Amino acid sequence: MSAPAEAATPRKWYQLSLTQQILLGLVVGVLLGWWMSGQAPEAKQGWNEWLGVIRDIFLHLIKVMIAPLIFASVVQGFAGTGDMKKVGRIGWKALLYFEVVTTFALLVGLVVVNVVKPGAGVVLAANAAQSTAGLAKPLTLGEIITHMFPTSVMDAMARNDVLQVVIFAVLFAMAVIAAGEAGKPVFTFFGSLTQVMFKFAGLIMKFAPFGVGAAIAVTIGAQGLGSLLTLAKLVLTLYGALVIFVVFVFGTVIWLAKVPLKPFIKAVREPFTLAFATANSEAALPKAFENMEKVGVPRGIVGFVLPAGYSFNLDGSTLHLAVASVFVAQAAETTTGIHFTVEQQITMMLVLMLTSKGVAAVPRASFVVLIAALESFKLPLAGAFLILGVDALLDMARTSVNVLGNCLASVVVARWEGEFDDKKAAAFLADGSPKA
Secondary structure (H helix, E strand, O other), rough: OOHHHHHHOOOOOOOOOHHHHHHHHHHHHHHHHHHHOOOOOHHHHHHHHHHHHHHHHHHHHHHHHHHHHHOOOOHHHHHOOOOOOHHHHHHHHHHHHHHHHHHHHHHHHHHHHHOOOOOOOOOOOOOOOOOOOOOOOOOOHHHHHOOOOOOHHHHHOOOOOOOHHHHHHHHHHHHHHHHHHHHHHHHHHHHHHHHHHHHHHHHHOOOOHHHHHHHHHHHHHHHHHOHHOOHHHHHHHHHHHHEEEEEEEHHHHHHHHOHHHHHHHHHHHHHHHHHHOEEEEEHHHHHHHHHHHHHHOHHHHHHHHHHHHHHOOOOOHHHHHHHHHHHHHHHHHHHHHOOOHHHHHHHHHHHHHHHHHHHHHOOOHHHHHHHHHHHHOOEEEEEEHHOOOHHHHHHHHHHHHHHHHHHHHHHHHHHHHOOOOHHHHHHHHHHHOOOO
């Protein structure tokens, strides 16, 4: 009887939850970064080096668990259903939802940037000589489809190509279903592996406050708080547009899908904070996996929707592309006097709707897609390089909204399938550790 009594003991005031620890790490990191920005270059270099080591160790430990966690979760989740038709049904529902929501992200970005006009009055450097020679090119639709299917699962895991890992895992799960009795030991193995990977993630998350603090300190130390003033209107426009998108679009989705708001907020706050502080979706993925399953989404749906969303449901990145591209067009009008019409903006949004689907497979994804869109519409690339100066600040916002959107997508698909567990959500809200 002692164990339940101990479990029910309230936490002392000084025993912070993981979310509180991460937020504390974030605040300390901002203050440290602000202090570093005023130091001599030699001193700043030393701080950057060692804080970079702490940040990179945390990110490396996160990345090393992603492929086995996704693979095991998808195989166990889908093989456990024993129904191949269900696998296909979940897939098309997720993709339909992704397309509708990312379209709204483009529309919100387009409306807000035209109302606020952050690029008006910004003068671009004439004949800017920045080179794009070293950048990868966005994938075509055919290349995106081909890229989804790996030539080697080990290679896909080594590169943490989540979409390729998911596709292989889904096909592998179908083979486990088809194998019948022979597939049961494989199913049991992957169930055990999933539980072990969640425990592994729990151990790594104890290091999160330090990794988060180091990451934000390096960013603020390099950029300086003064960087907010240089392009303050653009930064505020993006953050404002993302808030509008989350409140009205996500709010409508939550209302229509009857998503339990308080349990959902509790489930996403840690992944959201991790994504914001590190500007890295992968850092938030293991915790998002764990919490979305705890809040009532079946493992198979979590295992498919969250990783697939990395390529097809980047709401924050999509909205950022809309704001950034029109910002450059507005600045170009100030510089050259040539007006970029609403019709041209809509055409650009249609192009971005396609090219943004392949961004997960491209290094420095959003910047590469933005460069490609500007080149296609003969807009000055100097605008993109101007934005690059505050990209770290923009990346924090768009990455956290990407993670929030994918977590919401998993709940919506689960509700659409009639498999969301409201009792589990209520238990998660009550104590955060519902019985399986």
